[in-house]
Amino acid sequence: MALPEIFKTPYNPKDHEKRIYEAELSSGLFNPDNLENTGKPPYVIMMPPPNVTGVLHMGHALMLTIEDILIRYKRLQGYRTLWLPGTDHAAIATQVRVEKDLQKKEGKSRFDLGRDDFLKLVEKFAFDSHDTITSQIKIMGASCDWSREAYTLDEKRNQAVNTVFKKMHNDGLIYQGYRVVNFDVKGGTVVSDDELVYEERDATLYTFRYSPEFPIEIATTRPETKVGDTAVAVHPDDPRYQSYIGKDYSFDFCHVPVSVKIIADPSVEKDFGTGALGVTPAHSLIDADIAERHHLPLKQVISERGRMINTIPALDGKKTLEARETIVSWLKENNLISKEEKIKQNVATAERTSGIIEPLPKKQWFVAVNKSFSLPHSAIPGIESGSTTTLKEIMKRSVESGAITIKPAHFAKTYFNWVDNLRDWCVSRQIWFGHRIPVWYRNEEIVVSGDKPEGEGWIQDEDTLDTWFSSALWTFSTLGWPEKTKDLKTFHPTDVLETGYEIIFFWVARMIMMSGYALGEIPFRHILLHGTVRDAQGRKMSKSLGNGIDPLDIAEKYGADAGRLALVYGTAPGTDSKISEEKIKGMKHFANKLWNIARFILENTEDCHSRLDLESIKKNPSLTTADKAILSSFENTVKKVEADLEAQDLHTAAEELYSFVWMKFADEYLEVSKLQLKNETQKESTQKILLYLLENSLILLHPFIPFVTEAIYEHIPDRPSTLLLVARWPSL
RNA sequence: GCGCGUGUAGCUCAGUGGUAGAGCGUUUCGUUGACAUCGAAAAGGCCGGAGGUCCGAUUCCUCCCACGUGCACCA
Numbered sequence A: 001m002a003l004p005e006i007f008k009t010p011y012n013p014k015d016h017e018k019r020i021y022e023a024e025l026s027s028g029l030f031n032p033d034n035l036e037n038t039g040k041p042p043y044v045i046m047m048p049p050p051n052v053t054g055v056l057h058m059g060h061a062l063m064l065t066i067e068d069i070l071i072r073y074k075r076l077q078g079y080r081t082l083w084l085p086g087t088d089h090a091a092i093a094t095q096v097r098v099e100k101d102l103q104k105k106e107g108k109s110r111f112d113l114g115r116d117d118f119l120k121l122v123e124k125f126a127f128d129s130h131d132t133i134t135s136q137i138k139i140m141g142a143s144c145d146w147s148r149e150a151y152t153l154d155e156k157r158n159q160a161v162n163t164v165f166k167k168m169h170n171d172g173l174i175y176q177g178y179r180v181v182n183f184d185v186k187g188g189t190v191v192s193d194d195e196l197v198y199e200e201r202d203a204t205l206y207t208f209r210y211s212p213e214f215p216i217e218i219a220t221t222r223p224e225t226k227v228g229d230t231a232v233a234v235h236p237d238d239p240r241y242q243s244y245i246g247k248d249y250s251f252d253f254c255h256v257p258v259s260v261k262i263i264a265d266p267s268v269e270k271d272f273g274t275g276a277l278g279v280t281p282a283h284s285l286i287d288a289d290i291a292e293r294h295h296l297p298l299k300q301v302i303s304e305r306g307r308m309i310n311t312i313p314a315l316d317g318k319k320t321l322e323a324r325e326t327i328v329s330w331l332k333e334n335n336l337i338s339k340e341e342k343i344k345q346n347v348a349t350a351e352r353t354s355g356i357i358e359p360l361p362k363k364q365w366f367v368a369v370n371k372s373f374s375l376p377h378s379a380i381p382g383i384e385s386g387s388t389t390t391l392k393e394i395m396k397r398s399v400e401s402g403a404i405t406i407k408p409a410h411f412a413k414t415y416f417n418w419v420d421n422l423r424d425w426c427v428s429r430q431i432w433f434g435h436r437i438p439v440w441y442r443n444e445e446i447v448v449s450g451d452k453p454e455g456e457g458w459i460q461d462e463d464t465l466d467t468w469f470s471s472a473l474w475t476f477s478t479l480g481w482p483e484k485t486k487d488l489k490t491f492h493p494t495d496v497l498e499t500g501y502e503i504i505f506f507w508v509a510r511m512i513m514m515s516g517y518a519l520g521e522i523p524f525r526h527i528l529l530h531g532t533v534r535d536a537q538g539r540k541m542s543k544s545l546g547n548g549i550d551p552l553d554i555a556e557k558y559g560a561d562a563g564r565l566a567l568v569y570g571t572a573p574g575t576d577s578k579i580s581e582e583k584i585k586g587m588k589h590f591a592n593k594l595w596n597i598a599r600f601i602l603e604n605t606e607d608c609h610s611r612l613d614l615e616s617i618k619k620n621p622s623l624t625t626a627d628k629a630i631l632s633s634f635e636n637t638v639k640k641v642e643a644d645l646e647a648q649d650l651h652t653a654a655e656e657l658y659s660f661v662w663m664k665f666a667d668e669y670l671e672v673s674k675l676q677l678k679n680e681t682q683k684e685s686t687q688k689i690l691l692y693l694l695e696n697s698l699i700l701l702h703p704f705i706p707f708v709t710e711a712i713y714e715h716i717p718d719r720p721s722t723l724l725l726v727a728r729w730p731s732l
Numbered sequence B: 001g002c003g004c005g006u007g008u009a010g011c012u013c014a015g016u017g018g019u020a021g022a023g024c025g026u027u028u029c030g031u032u033g034a035c036a037u038c039g040a041a042a043a044g045g046c047c048g049g050a051g052g053u054c055c056g057a058u059u060c061c062u063c064c065c066a067c068g069u070g071c072a073c074c075a
Helices: A017-026 A058-076 A091-106 A115-139 A155-170 A223-228 A239-244 A285-294 A320-333 A391-400 A411-420 A467-471 A486-491 A501-519 A551-558 A560-568 A581-604 A614-619 A625-646 A650-678 A680-701 A706-713
Strands: A042-046 A080-084 A174-184 A189-191 A196-208 A218-220 A231-234 A248-253 A256-264 A276-279 A337-350 A357-367 A373-375 A387-389 A405-407 A439-442 A445-448 A494-500 A524-530
Touching: A017 A115, A017 A706, A042 A058, A042 A486, A058 A080, A058 A115, A058 A494, A058 A524, A058 A551, A058 A560, A058 A625, A058 A650, A091 A115, A091 A467, A115 A551, A155 A174, A155 A445, A155 A467, A155 A501, A174 A285, A174 A337, A189 A357, A196 A320, A218 A223, A218 A276, A223 A256, A223 A320, A231 A239, A231 A285, A256 A276, A256 A285, A276 A285, A285 A357, A320 A337, A337 A357, A391 A411, A391 A501, A405 A411, A411 A501, A467 A501, A494 A501, A501 A524, A551 A560, A551 A581, A560 A581, A560 A650, A560 A706, A581 A650, A581 A680, A581 A706, A614 A625, A614 A680, A625 A650, A625 A680, A650 A680, A680 A706
Parallel strands: A042 A080, A042 A494, A231 A256, A405 A524, A494 A524
Antiparallel strands: A174 A189, A174 A357, A196 A218, A196 A337, A231 A276, A248 A256, A373 A387, A439 A445
């Protein structure tokens, strides 16, 4: 049988990739239910769902490559592999994106459209974006089980969200609280502590007295908030202010009546400013804490629109910056300012809208992380079934006990640091796109339920949930929870959670929390973190810089295989990597090298039909030195690659394979084989070795470069399995 | 301020308690049938600096420097 024409030309990914993905997909073998039962356990990865906000980028490509390598490797070894794909509605990111488009195209805001019409628009956008994203995931060669695809905002996931919410509410772990929260004025919503980004800006620090009679000077960068002060705090040991502690003062500050109490609190720095701090409980999270300790009243003077309220007509309605000017000039007129200094200040802004955060008091829903509750069933080491615990303890114990490992290990420190300092999680958002809070109100009544309660007059809470609330349920909501499904029983806890280190807090920690709470189980056994993919100069890829390398362009130009190998080759877990077209090109050469190796071997073994296993090959007493060398080199490679992949060191496995195939197999053995093939006594055994090595090298390489290996495998005579996808990993 | 990471060939990066590795780049040579998307060879590194442990340190420890990054503070 002569080789087909296509083999006579260099390897062209375009001739194969799409076709091969379709063949693999339609075989049904991405679905673990269709895999041959080898008696091995399941191996499960939940895909971190890409946001439905746009297109696939290099970070996604890296994530898909790493996970696909792990899954394909385990599948070849006979595990029942489940890789469950999905997409994330990314509430605020998606809504902001659609709002921007709407403003740009029609000059309208979401309020002009109204909730229902606006949501229709967002859903349309999300739907289209979903299709784009999923087709791009396929281009990368991801062997995930599309029959189980999930979306964080579909009906099933909504059921899971409502169920957890209700359960937590019953346990007292979700509560409504009136407290100072981070309000994103531009986005019109509250955001959590983790969604803040600090920006350094220039600011003026004013040192002044509220009024001529007031005995103490204070310092602030935000004079406009001082109309909301209800105390002045000093350090308990500060000798300057001892005689004032405990006294009350009332005065007009810029014509606004203000009453403050002098209190002593150890959180005050004696050396900063004047050592006396004007406490504004309504507009500073730190001040709110002080106020709570000293039972101080709270006076809101800034509204959700960033304007003054509850002051005097001359100030009310003014933007904070305008009010600041008014107050500063009043202070100057009255000679109350003693010092103005330029300082650098970190200003909190919102991650998604870049708007300035205005801390203000607001009634919101919170998840209580330190509150005790009883966990009826627990498989988490260190937490007994039926014992009393907290969400924070679940997060701590799951990792501390070693039930969950983190790679690279040093990220455990980052994780614990975050958990230890964690405060209650504000989960309600004043945006429209997302899981609506399952709470209904009628007069004084409150009912927690996904469905409208019986009777008339019920109004549902207007707010939606933080997008990470639904993401936190991902490992089990995808398996059908709260129903007791077979999938849930079979596939949970999952094996590996592979994701970028930047979302340890947002996502990883919260999955551990929610899985521990809802199931009494860890969500996954291993956390594998990857870094950021940067450009050749080490810069983050961004639209504004225009330095992004589009994984789809790469797949088009060099093939998905080349892109995949370039992403993992030489990239250690958890470290940022730089990628360049040069590197990708090098990997394309590798795919072609393999193609040519295959061509050489297949051309020279056309008259050789019986295959042999490694043991039988090795039994041949007339093996040459070169034969023995390559076989032992191959065995070493298998062992090393296996050990690397078990340890999730994909980068070293890739290097090992690359150098074995090119340096040992091609440069050394193929050259020797040319002579041996001409020698009648050595010919047959050389042919068998060549075929054996080719077939098994394809298997070893398949997780990394599935397309070219599958394309070659199609031409292997008498191959044991139709698709390389489910061939058997060499057992030594 | 607290913490984490990184620093290895011209560039991008792996790696290791025992005389340094890859890709790309450079130089020379070769190649009539697997492959020029090739092969053979070469040049190129006191493995950031200083101490310490050890028979021996690029690797382990301490300190320092540079860069990056997380968290907190910022009245």
